[in-house]
Amino acid sequence: MADKDFAALGLALRNDGFCVARGLLPADLIAALRAHAARIVPTIDDAHRARNRSQGSLVQLAEHPEFAEVIGAPALLAAFAGFGFADTRYSGGYLISKPPHSPALFWHQDWWGWDDPISYTAAIAQVFVMIYLTDTSPANGCLRVIPGSHRRRHPLHAALQAHDERLSRVEDPGDPLYQPRDDAVPVPVAAGDVVFGDARLLHATHPNDSDAERSLLTLWFHPNHGTLPAAMRMTIRQVYERRTGDTDPAGPEPMTIDDWPEAARRRIAPVQLPPISGVAPHPWNRIPHWLGAEGMQPAGG
Secondary structure: OOOOOHHHHHHHHHHHOEEEEOOOOOHHHHHHHHHHHHHHHHHOOHHHHHHOOOOOOOEEHHHOHHHHHHHOOHHHHHHHHHOOOOOOEEEEEEEEEEOOOEOOOOOEOOOOEOOOHHHHOOOOOOEEEEEEOOOOOOOEOOEEEOOOOOOEOOHHHHOOOOOOHHHHHOOOOOOHHHOOOOOOEEEOOOEOEEEEEEOOOOEEEOOEOOOOOEEEEEEEEEOOHHHOOHHHHHHHHHHHOOOOOOOOOOOOOOOOHHHOOHHHHHHOHHHOOOOOOOOOOOOOEOOOOOOOOOOOEOOOO
């Protein structure tokens, strides 16, 4: 059964920047997600794979309404409530699939709102929800994280922005951003486990040295959405509409959740992102700055 001590898991999420809810998703849902992935992965073209060699793939879930069943899964909603989150909303997600014998994912963090003071406080504006479709270990490319790096300065923060084309293509395999670190920990999981993480957390993966594909879904949610600054909510809406931050663009008018069949949209109704208008979006900035950052602690603090 799932680890349902959500209060303890929520505390770990806040203190360490991540937590793992063991056995959270039922086997039948994982089987359905595997079947969806098995249909999609063979359609990923060589150009996409080359562009995202470090990640493996970045397939936009907005193109695939069949994933509505996991985006609105009751188990995820229960976890959010147990963490003490309210008004949690979904903005986007990806099928990320590392092929056999593929390189590590580079060290990075995914938060883009560093120009707002809220980013330097305990408030969590965005969480990643990682759902691995197979058991993972360091041998087949499991997640690795630097605990606490969501709330303190770290030398890696001076590195290039996440999803830089050079890093995604692995143009220099010797770059330190692919390498092991003494302050990192692996996060092996079983299929059905769910990893929750603060978007500010520094994370990467091990290489997939196995003979099999290693697939997961990464979903992005925003706790306490209605309390976030209006400009930030506007940028979140633009992500949802695929007008900014989209690493898998699909042409001038890409499919969005608003284009999904009604049955799929009903499945995600509890986390559906509301519209917003009349406000300028928050600037897109993935690099933190520290001047006046009262909440952030120095490295090692």
